[in-house]
Amino acid sequence: MERRTGNGTVPERLLATATRMFAERGYERTSVQEIVEAAGVTKGALYHYFGAKDDLLHEVYARVLRLQQERLDAVAGEDAPVADRVRRAAADVVVTTIENLDDAIIFFRSMHQLSPEKQQQVRAERRRYHERFRALVEEGQRAGVFSDATPADLVVDYHFGSVHHLSNWYRKDGRLTPQQVADHLADLLLRALRP
Amino acid sequence: MERRTGNGTVPERLLATATRMFAERGYERTSVQEIVEAAGVTKGALYHYFGAKDDLLHEVYARVLRLQQERLDAVAGEDAPVADRVRRAAADVVVTTIENLDDAIIFFRSMHQLSPEKQQQVRAERRRYHERFRALVEEGQRAGVFSDATPADLVVDYHFGSVHHLSNWYRKDGRLTPQQVADHLADLLLRALRP
Amino acid sequence: MERRTGNGTVPERLLATATRMFAERGYERTSVQEIVEAAGVTKGALYHYFGAKDDLLHEVYARVLRLQQERLDAVAGEDAPVADRVRRAAADVVVTTIENLDDAIIFFRSMHQLSPEKQQQVRAERRRYHERFRALVEEGQRAGVFSDATPADLVVDYHFGSVHHLSNWYRKDGRLTPQQVADHLADLLLRALRP
Amino acid sequence: MERRTGNGTVPERLLATATRMFAERGYERTSVQEIVEAAGVTKGALYHYFGAKDDLLHEVYARVLRLQQERLDAVAGEDAPVADRVRRAAADVVVTTIENLDDAIIFFRSMHQLSPEKQQQVRAERRRYHERFRALVEEGQRAGVFSDATPADLVVDYHFGSVHHLSNWYRKDGRLTPQQVADHLADLLLRALRP
């Protein structure tokens, strides 16, 4: 039976603590000892639930990827004009990224700390996400609602660059709400795609 | 007098080696021992020229920042319509980023490994660059050649996100040349800014 | 549970070994590597119990200070004429210093190797000891059993100089027993204090 | 020809700088690099004049020992009652110690940093000094002007303990002048020796 001493189960607490600390100081600068102390458990407990330190990191990636893929699949599958779906997908990924900014910071900074196999796996899932988004853009280009001056691949990378970059500049206490930022960035994308 | 064994002076060789290795495996996963072995010198020699491991990292940043600021200042100061200058600046930063992709990979991934003071310094210089670029966009907005639907700040972050992101997807052996990528990305920016 | 291989627990063995080696060769000339080898454990074990090399040194100081303060407090609080109490305190500190000569050697030679904070702390406790002893001398001066030709402060430093100096000349195999040395030194002090 | 760039010749400047730094931070915590920088010369220059770092330390010892032996020989050889000569010798060593407090700090703290041969040599010269002083005390004991309750050896160590200890408590800005301290300490010694 899982013990509960703070909020959530032990593995949940460990993952939440690790996420926060990895985002604050970086993966390599956060020791296992510090994580277990902050989570209020012992090393033995951590190794009971996670085989290695980088399993914690991998869990963060898995969580982010799962969430974003689900959101994209949902939006892409809606019954709406393609331009609307692209706009909503573009804005949605901004909002969820901001809402999980710690995850995003880790995501774009620590991937090379994963073991090669796990990196491979993460890259494959990211590609799947990219492909899905690209398909949406291409659908719009074929339909003539988007300019096809720029290859869809590049368009996707263009937009996702700005999403990654959020972790470098967005501040919770800034003057724009997550939704406002999302609307602006989606708007820039749509304007760039105007025929 | 500086000794030469191999190409360049010892500090040059150390910096070049470190740059390559930091880009390949990340700063934390590259040991000082590995750097000096690859550069063919001893640890003592490294510490004769660099006070600490993160001085090597700081040098990479200084080099990138100096180069990009110079290029931007040159382009921004030209005697040409503002839209042309923005397009050239936007494309130029893409080309120089691709030409120094190792630097870029390091730049966007390892800044938090710098000591707090060095981070401060780098952040200040980045801000200066950002401000210069933003001023250019605002100039275009005031002149009416660019839409002012989006705050100039956000526009700059939008574009620079895509520049940062280059280090995640651009491959030297891909099908687009650096100049082609640059033209596409600058074009996307300009299209997004159309009134 | 604490492991035992040899005499005492691991931290006890480490401290005993370090004390001996610091006294023999000095703190700076004793490496952590040598300590753990002599104690039959690994470096990791040492750092499991002591946060830094100078924690070992600090422990020596803490032990000496605690012991001497306890002895002084006990003697000073006795119900006996003040001259007797001073004589006993003066002799007692000589005996315990000789009985812990390694500690004493370290004490008077290595204090400046402690971190500034730990030095501060040690200094504060030494002062407390000094004050207690000085109060005793002043009591005798006020009572007229001691000459007040010399400030009590100086008297205390005079006597303690000879205690410190023991670590420079006393040899276990010399012709005087610890008690004989103690009696002589206490006698010198009391004779110097005769009105 | 010896170059002069600051005050004194290069070797003089080096020795003066090293003395100050050894006293302030300790021998081991002062690097050769720091000494040469503070003295305004280069490493090559230091090694031109001194064969090794610990030659600097040895010079400090040689200087102290030479000076004190000269003073003691002069006082002891005077034509005056033995009690007066002892009092003057006892006071004189206090004054010269305070006047060269840096030397004294080093002397009583760093001897074990010398090479074994140099330690041996220093010990031999100290013994010579000790013997001369002891002879003086014994002369007084035989003459009946001093009590012989305490062995002369112990009397000398008693007094010299207080001299060593000066480096632990004496402050230039304290309320007693060097001469006052010297008089008090010599007085304590003479009072202790009263028959």
Place this chain on the structure above:
DNA sequence: TATGAATGAGGCTTCATTCAT
């Protein structure tokens, strides 16, 4: 006389992981 780049050995500390309990 002096330079200062370079050496090479060694110093202290950190840390992910294991394992007997």
Place this chain on the structure above:
DNA sequence: TATGAATGAAGCCTCATTCAT
């Protein structure tokens, strides 16, 4: 399920000394 003492490898850095110039 968990503990936490212990391991062992590796990490960054310091420094006295040498030597070609």
